[in-house]
Amino acid sequence: xxxxxxxxxxxxxxxxxxxxxxxxxxxxxxxxxxxxxxxxxxxxxxxxxxxxxxxxxxxxxxxxxxxxxxxxxxxxxxxxxxxxxxxxxxxxxxxxxxxxxxxxxxxxxxxxxxxxxxxxx
Amino acid sequence: xxxxxxxxxxxxxxxxxxxxxxxxxxxxxxxxxxxxxxxxxxxxxxxxxxxxxxxxxxxxxxxxxxxxxxxxxxxxxxxxxxxxxxxxxxxxxxxxxxxxxxxxxxxxxxxxxxxxxxxxxxxxxxxxxxxxxxxxxxxxxxxxxxxxxxxxxxxxxxxxxxxxxxxxxxxx
Numbered sequence: 031x032x033x034x035x036x037x038x039x040x041x042x043x044x045x046x047x048x049x050x051x052x053x054x055x056x057x058x059x060x061x062x063x064x065x066x067x068x069x070x071x072x073x074x075x076x077x078x079x080x081x082x083x084x085x086x087x088x089x090x091x092x093x094x095x096x097x098x099x100x101x102x103x104x105x106x107x108x109x110x111x112x113x114x115x116x117x118x119x120x121x122x123x124x125x126x127x128x129x130x131x132x133x134x135x136x137x138x139x140x141x142x143x144x145x146x147x148x149x150x151x
Numbered sequence: 152x153x154x155x156x157x158x159x160x161x162x163x164x165x166x167x168x169x170x171x172x173x174x175x176x177x178x179x180x181x182x183x184x185x186x187x188x189x190x191x192x193x194x195x196x197x198x199x200x201x202x203x204x205x206x207x208x209x210x211x212x213x214x215x216x217x218x219x220x221x222x223x224x225x226x227x228x229x230x231x232x233x234x235x236x237x238x239x240x241x242x243x244x245x246x247x248x249x250x251x252x253x254x255x256x257x258x259x260x261x262x263x264x265x266x267x268x269x270x271x272x273x274x275x276x277x278x279x280x281x282x283x284x285x286x287x288x289x290x291x292x293x294x295x296x297x298x299x300x301x302x303x304x305x306x307x308x309x310x311x312x313x314x315x316x317x318x319x320x321x322x323x
Contacts, residue, residue, distance in 0.1 A: 068290060
């Protein structure tokens, strides 16, 4: 019975630290995708300015309050605009950015196909 | 006819890409935050300065009234520069000045106010900087002009002669 109790405690501790580690990983992932607006070229994760430190704290608080990754991105986007996200969302301002590589791939593929494959036949 | 189609098509594509990049060259690559906004003020709970009382943002900002929400700190040099304008606003009965003391110690903030006088009607305390983030602020000093619970103007950096006159015109 005693052994069982000890095992249960160990299991609980491992579980808590795992959950904690997961939260920290997610927090790091989010802060790496946020641009530090006053120290350009750096993410919030990399920066140690007052602004970045406060932002890290806000991300941590939001995660603790059970907010999802997307909700946190939307929050910052609403406050600071699209620019704060390193990975911009798909919308009317960014559709060209997202579709251009696909478009070029298709057009390039079509040219190669026409020039080489059909010619060979 | 077939031979001529491909070069023309390729040139057109390269021309379009060139045009996009050329236009992109003219865009400024530094971040310029927007200052003309009509956003609702954020909702938050905040500790009063030198006081353990917790205030709700709903009880601070009332309808049909102008407020100047000023983020300041004793360690911020430009805050000293804009202080004289805040003192001028204090004389104006049309506007109430709310201060947010940003990442500061009560002792230093007190010294700052004793030295330069207190222009604020209410002072709130933001020890970890999270309230400033709720407002979408970048640092200190930063000032928001609020009317009907909406932010109608945002000044990033210290208030100067130009922005002082501009605010005076709005609240007249």
